[in-house]
Amino acid sequence: MNPFDIPLQALLGQLLIGLVNGSFYAMLSLGLAVIFGLLGIINFAHGALYMMGAFGAWILMDKFGIGYWYAIVIVPIAIGVLGIVIERLFLKHLYKLDPLYGLLLTFGLALIAEGIFRDRYGVSGQSYNVPESLQGATDLGFMILPNYRAWVVLASLGTCLGTWFVIERTRLGATLRAATENPHMVQAFGINVPIMVTLTYGAGAALAALAGVLAAPVIQVTPLMGSNIIIVVFAVVVIGGMGSILGSVLTGLALGLIEGLTRVVYPEASNIVVFVIMAIVLVLRPAGLFGKEA
Template identity: 70%
Template sequence: MFEIFGIPSTALFGQLLIGLINGSFYALLSLGLAVIFGMLNIINFTHGAQYMLGAFAAFLLLQHTGLNYWAALIVAPILVGAVGVLIERAFLQWLYKLDHLYGLLLTFGLALIIEGVARNYYGSAGLAYTIPEALQGGQNLGFMFLPNYRAWVIAASLVVCLGTWFVIERTRLGANLRAATENPTLVRAFGINVPRMIMLTYGFGVALAAFAGVMAAPIYNVSPQMGSELIIVVFAVVVIGGMGSIMGAIVTGFGLGVVEGLTKVFFPEASNTVIFVIMAIVLLVRPAGLFGRRA
């Protein structure tokens, strides 16, 4: 054990780790928001509720069907993503020609409904979800203790984020997607089913949120309001990064998580607000966001 800036290394790296964990969730959620916004031109306020649904799906799958964490990691995002597809078909598809604001209002309403129903049945108290056996325990790295599960969360979200980036930026499917974002009419003329693509994009973005929710379940308690406060921070992350770039969303997410973790060490009173303060500064200095293109 040693000290850095008068702070014990275990405390410093411990908070850095928590920062990276939070950053993983910021990155996954802002990535999903950016993907959805790119295709649908809708800011998905339901994203936080869908993250919460992912955690609840994992919890309920374990309770009622005995499906363990690893199965839930696959099944929960598919289930919640399917619900997302239904939402797109039932509600969102009627809004594409309207002002963006209506999309925000509608998804806000959906978030209220989902959260209200969850709170009605499960109360506000959290439900515990145990860490899968294979990931219990941790490594002593000398300068800090690294719990296995946390290392897994960071690694898994990095892989998923980079995988998403690869698909969108480097594959033919991604090329079609980006083309449809730029000019849907033209892409449709080439024989690509754009409405189906939009529907599946929404489903995929929602599935990303649910995936984050499953990973969050063992770390935070599973509770109805776990998504709503997180989504507001993620909005600030999105404003800071700008939604124009996939890689930008990932980098900003992880970076801000780390900054928040470090703030907890050096100036704990400000740890709740530091991301919002950074947002204000970025708006003054670079109004379009760090990775944003000027409209």
């Protein structure tokens, strides 16, 4: 297909979908980076937490009739608490070991979560309606902008910026960064580092769940959605490097856009374009675009 024959409307529509996906990549890779910074663990369960976030919203609606605006508060808190439990029960015991064990443990947890949901709900998708207040679309003149998609992009950008602000510009964030550099020193100043670590994992889990709730109305809610996205997010993290928060957000958004663009120009490659970019980055700039170390 000649790229100049593509109608502008279709191109913009795909770019918007790309931007929405990119927002999810950004939120998830941000959570991964924050958890990795403090815990030294790559959280394979991040995809499963995202999946449980989406399912949480769907179950609240389906079983209890509780709507979107309640779910967007309740579900992240519930998954955050689950994260705290996971950290206390399992991860706490692994910090002194090779980080590979953290990856393997969270992989096991992801398999458990996926298996339970697959047993209960099967692999076919559940659909979740866009909340009434965000239905419809706005005509921007050059394109029709569905309100919910705009909300997803704004909400996740806001969340990412908020996280960035807390970590880079507040006292709590300064302590957090200090604990990432040297936990023993920070502990010597009388700060309870283990609790901080626990809460960080909880916050990371809540962030993943929030992404899941935001995603519920724009995708099919299935038990497999977590493992599908987490591998792409790993590639995003390898491309961006985990050293910089804004770096991982930008990388996530950019890759979402590129994926959307590929879907217009050469749809067959849209599944693999992120991995191809990862390979190119590894060859040209092994430390990643924003990485500090190899």
